[in-house]
Amino acid sequence: MAVVVTSEPLDAAAVLARAHAHDGAVGAVALFVGTMRDVNDGSAVAAMTLEHYPGMTEQALADIAAEATQRWPVLRVEIAHRVGPLAPTDVIVAVAVAAAHRGEAFAACEFVMDYLKTRAPFWKKERTPDGERWVDARASDDEAAARW
Amino acid sequence: MDTTQDLQPAATAVRLVYLARLRDAFGTGEETAVLPPSVRTAGDVVRWLAARGEPWSGELAAGRAVRVAVDHALAAADTPLAGAREIALLPPVTGG
Numbered sequence: 001m002a003v004v005v006t007s008e009p010l011d012a013a014a015v016l017a018r019a020h021a022h023d024g025a026v027g028a029v030a031l032f033v034g035t036m037r038d039v040n041d042g043s044a045v046a047a048m049t050l051e052h053y054p055g056m057t058e059q060a061l062a063d064i065a066a067e068a069t070q071r072w073p074v075l076r077v078e079i080a081h082r083v084g085p086l087a088p089t090d091v092i093v094a095v096a097v098a099a100a101h102r103g104e105a106f107a108a109c110e111f112v113m114d115y116l117k118t119r120a121p122f123w124k125k126e127r128t129p130d131g132e133r134w135v136d137a138r139a140s141d142d143e144a145a146a147r148w
Numbered sequence: 149m150d151t152t153q154d155l156q157p158a159a160t161a162v163r164l165v166y167l168a169r170l171r172d173a174f175g176t177g178e179e180t181a182v183l184p185p186s187v188r189t190a191g192d193v194v195r196w197l198a199a200r201g202e203p204w205s206g207e208l209a210a211g212r213a214v215r216v217a218v219d220h221a222l223a224a225a226d227t228p229l230a231g232a233r234e235i236a237l238l239p240p241v242t243g244g
Binding site: 034050051052053055056059060081092093113116117118119120121122123124125134135136137 | 165213238240242
């Protein structure tokens with residue numbers, strides 16, 4: 001298990017490689033990569049700042065990874081999340097889950113993202129032609145997390 | 149030799165942390181405060197701060213989605229604050 005919170009550009013391929021770890025027991029690695037769009041809620045978005053709660057963020061992510069390993073027989077969960085200023089197309093988050101088979105890898109990866117979206121202390125502030133705005137949480141994210 | 153013992157624990161200061169939209173609204177990211185004895189739970193803190201008037205009352209009005217983290221762990225409204233050192237108010241999260 002490993003959690004990375006960084007203001008440096010994220011390398012999703014490196015997250016994938018850490019999950020696989022050249023481990024012969026791994027038969028499946030599910031990788032999710034979230035990237036920044038240049039449009040949201042009908043406005044062009046030129047830049048974004050991701051704020052977090054230092055001190056809580058890494059523990060919150062580690063707790064989510066640990067929960068995934070308790071619910072599914074997975075071998076490794078890797079989470080990397082960007083903070084600070086971002087530009088469109090930048091990688092915001094990468095989650096990789098290694099398991100023996102694809103079913104638990106897919107499920108655990110989706111679970112981690114659904115929990116991260118509703119429980120990890122990150123906040124997006126977008127820069128649009130009308131100025132800066134905090135991104136509103138979506139009810140659909142709560143519904144997705146409640147499935148598990 | 150007589151020794152005196154404090155039966156009443158001294159009020160201790162806690163660090164209050166405000167994140168993201170709440171920090172912007174309150175104009176500060178953190179403060180140190182001594183909570184009155186009646187403030188015992190995470191929900192109590194929100195109500196206590198809301199009673200300060202605007203902008204606190206508007207941002208923390210009943211029904212506004214605000215989460216509380218006690219010493220870096222998400223708390224429920226009835227989570228006790230006993231011994232807490234840092235209490236954070238979080239708007240709904242939007243990472244990922």
